[in-house]
Amino acid sequence: xxxxxxxVENLSVHFTGRRSWxxxxxxxxxxxxxxxFTLAPREILGLVGESGSGKTTLARAILRLIPASMGCVRFExxxxxxxxQRALRPVRRRMQVVFQDPYxxxxxxxxxxxxxxxxxxxxxxxxxxxxxxxxxxxxxxxGLPAEAAARYPHEFSGGQRQRIGIARALAVQPSLIxxxxxxxxxxxxxxxxxxxxxxxxxxxxxxxxxFIGHDLSVIRHFCDRVMVLYxxxxxxxxxxxxxxxxxxxxxxxxLIDAAPAVHPGRRRTRAALAGEPPSPxxxxxxxxxxxxxxxxxxxxxxxxxxxxxxxxxHFTACLRDDLPPPSVL
Amino acid sequence: xxxxxxxxxxxxxxxxxxxxxxxRAVDGISLSVARGQTVALVGESGSGKSVTALSVMRLLPQxxxxxxxxxxxxxxxxxxxxxxxxxDDKRMRRIRGNEIGLIFQEPMTSLNPLLPVGRQxxxxxxxxQPVSARAAAAEAVxxxxxxxxxxAPRRAESYPHHLSGGMRQRVMIxxxxxxxxxxxxADEPTTALDVTVQAQILRLIRRLQSELxxxxxxxxxxxxxxxxxxxxxxxxxxxxxxxxxPVAAxxxxxxxxxxxxLLGSLPDxxxxxxxxxxxxxxxxxxxxxxRPPPGCRFEPRCARAAEVCxxxxxxxxxxxxxxxxxxxxxx
Numbered sequence: 056x057x058x059x060x061x062x063v064e065n066l067s068v069h070f071t072g073r074r075s076w077x078x079x080x081x082x083x084x085x086x087x088x089x090x091x092f093t094l095a096p097r098e099i100l101g102l103v104g105e106s107g108s109g110k111t112t113l114a115r116a117i118l119r120l121i122p123a124s125m126g127c128v129r130f131e132x133x134x135x136x137x138x139x140q141r142a143l144r145p146v147r148r149r150m151q152v153v154f155q156d157p158y159x160x161x162x163x164x165x166x167x168x169x170x171x172x173x174x175x176x177x178x179x180x181x182x183x184x185x186x187x188x189x190x191x192x193x194x195x196x197x198g199l200p201a202e203a204a205a206r207y208p209h210e211f212s213g214g215q216r217q218r219i220g221i222a223r224a225l226a227v228q229p230s231l232i233x234x235x236x237x238x239x240x241x242x243x244x245x246x247x248x249x250x251x252x253x254x255x256x257x258x259x260x261x262x263x264x265x266f267i268g269h270d271l272s273v274i275r276h277f278c279d280r281v282m283v284l285y286x287x288x289x290x291x292x293x294x295x296x297x298x299x300x301x302x303x304x305x306x307x308x309x310l311i312d313a314a315p316a317v318h319p320g321r322r323r324t325r326a327a328l329a330g331e332p333p334s335p336x337x338x339x340x341x342x343x344x345x346x347x348x349x350x351x352x353x354x355x356x357x358x359x360x361x362x363x364x365x366x367x368x369h370f371t372a373c374l375r376d377d378l379p380p381p382s383v384l
Numbered sequence: 385x386x387x388x389x390x391x392x393x394x395x396x397x398x399x400x401x402x403x404x405x406x407x408r409a410v411d412g413i414s415l416s417v418a419r420g421q422t423v424a425l426v427g428e429s430g431s432g433k434s435v436t437a438l439s440v441m442r443l444l445p446q447x448x449x450x451x452x453x454x455x456x457x458x459x460x461x462x463x464x465x466x467x468x469x470x471x472d473d474k475r476m477r478r479i480r481g482n483e484i485g486l487i488f489q490e491p492m493t494s495l496n497p498l499l500p501v502g503r504q505x506x507x508x509x510x511x512x513q514p515v516s517a518r519a520a521a522a523e524a525v526x527x528x529x530x531x532x533x534x535x536a537p538r539r540a541e542s543y544p545h546h547l548s549g550g551m552r553q554r555v556m557i558x559x560x561x562x563x564x565x566x567x568x569x570a571d572e573p574t575t576a577l578d579v580t581v582q583a584q585i586l587r588l589i590r591r592l593q594s595e596l597x598x599x600x601x602x603x604x605x606x607x608x609x610x611x612x613x614x615x616x617x618x619x620x621x622x623x624x625x626x627x628x629x630p631v632a633a634x635x636x637x638x639x640x641x642x643x644x645x646l647l648g649s650l651p652d653x654x655x656x657x658x659x660x661x662x663x664x665x666x667x668x669x670x671x672x673x674x675r676p677p678p679g680c681r682f683e684p685r686c687a688r689a690a691e692v693c694x695x696x697x698x699x700x701x702x703x704x705x706x707x708x709x710x711x712x713x714x715x
Binding site for chain 2: 105106212213214215242243244245246247248250251254258269271272273275276277278279295296299300309310312313314315316317318319320321322323328329331
C-alpha cells in the first residue's frame, strides 16, 4: 500500500474568546474538533458542510496558514508541526491552493504571466527567460491564448481568471492542491469547463486534491471519497458512491435530501431539515447534530460519538445502528 | 397569454450609458406573470435578469440606465393596468412594498441594523396602511409566525445581526408580505444560503404563494432552484429571452442550443459517481452585453451555428406555450 500523501491526526483549531472585565474567559470555539483522515496520492477527497462547519478553517490549518491547537498534519511523510517558516518553504511549494475568487488571489498590478511566474521566482526556479517559457506553456495547457501572459487580471472573465489561478498553483509542481470552492463563483456554463480542466490536470500530473464544496452534485461527480463536516467534526467519511447511495449519518441524509431537484418532476415534498446549525460557540455537549436530529436518543448527549466503521472505508459518527433505510433518491 | 396577468412586460429594453458608449443590457423582452404563478427568470452574469427586476421596481441606477423602449404593465389592487415605465417616483413609492413585494439575495443590506426587526415590519405596514402602532406591532408578530419563525414575540425584539442568514431572509419575506402584495419579486433570495436552509425558504415561498395567490417573478442563476420552484421559465442570454416554456417542457425538451448545452453541462446529483468522467462543456465565454455579436447572441458558442444565425433571430413558437429564439431549433 502506498503511504498517504496527507495524514491529518486529531487536528483541532480552537479560537479562544477574549475574557470580559470580570467573568472568566468564555469557553473556546471549537472551529475544527478532533479531525483525522488521510488523502492518498492521486486521490480526490471532497469536503462538504454548511457555512460555519469549519471547512475553510480545516483547510487553512492543514496548509499551516493558521496554527492548530492540537493534533498533527503529516505531508509526504513529514510532520509539519513545529517546522519554522523557513523549513516550511519547500513544503509549501508541494501544497498549493486554488481559491473561490481568483480575482482576490491574483495581484492586480502584475500581468497574468507575472502572477503565474511569481511562485517560480520565489522558489528560485530557473532563469527569467526559462520561467517565461514555462509560464507560456502552462497558460496554453490551461486553454488561455498566447497573448494572455501580458494582460492584467481585470482584463479576463471570471472563468479565465480561475484558469490563471489554477496555472499559478500548478506552476511550482505541487503534489497536493487544496481547491476551496473553485467553481462556486463561476457562471453555470463555465463551471463544467473548469471542473474538466481540474480533472485533466489532476490525472496528468497525478495530483492529490482536497476539494471543498457545497454543491453536492459537483461533489458526487468529481470526488473519489467524500467527508461531511458538521460544526467542526467529521460526521461521515467514505467512498463517494457509498455516502451518496447509502448515507449513514442523519446529517448527511438531510444534506442530500435538501439538494435541489434535478428535474421539476422530482421536487422534494418531504419536510426539509428544520432549523439551522447552532453557532460553534454554543454547540451542545455530545453529538453536535442532536438539536436538529429526528433520531436523537439520550446517549447522543453524553459524549461526541466517534467515527465507527459501517462498511469498507465507510465511517459514520452516529451511535444509531438502527436508522430506517434512507429514502430512495 | 396566461389568464389574469398581474405583470406583463412588452418589448422592454434598458439602455446603459458608459464612457465607452451605450448598450442595451435588456433588449426587447416580453413575458407575463399570472396570479398564483411563479415565473423564473434564469440566466448567467450579464444576461440582464437583474436589470429586468430593477426595471420593474423602477430602481435602475440613475442616470446611468434608462428604459429605452417597451411597457411594464402592472394590474394593481384597483384592477387597472398601469404602465410602470411611465410612473413618477411618488406613484412608484406607493406601489413598491405595497402592491409589489421585494426580496433580495442579501437581506442584511435591506434591513436597518439599528432597529428591532418587529419594529421594521410594523413601519412597513404603517407606511402603506392606516393602522395604529399597536395593531401594526401585533401584525408584525403574526407575520413572523407566518414565515415560521418560532418564538415570534421574542424574535420581534431582535436586531438583524442577532439573526442567522436564513432567519433574516424570513424577516425580509415577512416584510415583503406585510401589505399582501399581488406580485412578489424575488432576486436570488436563496443564493447566499446553505442548501438545507435554501430548501426551507423555497418551501416557504411556495406555501405563502398558494395561500396569498400572488404572482412571483423569481430571478436566479441556479437551474436546480428553477426545477424546485418555477411553473414557467424564461431563459435569458445576452439581454434577450432565448427560450420560454413551462418548467417540465424546458427540462424534458429544451429547444434552444443554449438551454440544451447548459442543462447538459450540469453534473446530475442523482447520477452515480464514475471516476474520470468529464462533463459536457459549453465552449467559450459568456457574452459581454456591451459587445453583443450582430446576430444570435449565442452564435459564437453554438455548435449548431450556421449562416442564418448571423442575422438576429426572432422568437419562434415551437408549440403554443413554448417559444424559442433559434431559427434552427427543429433541425
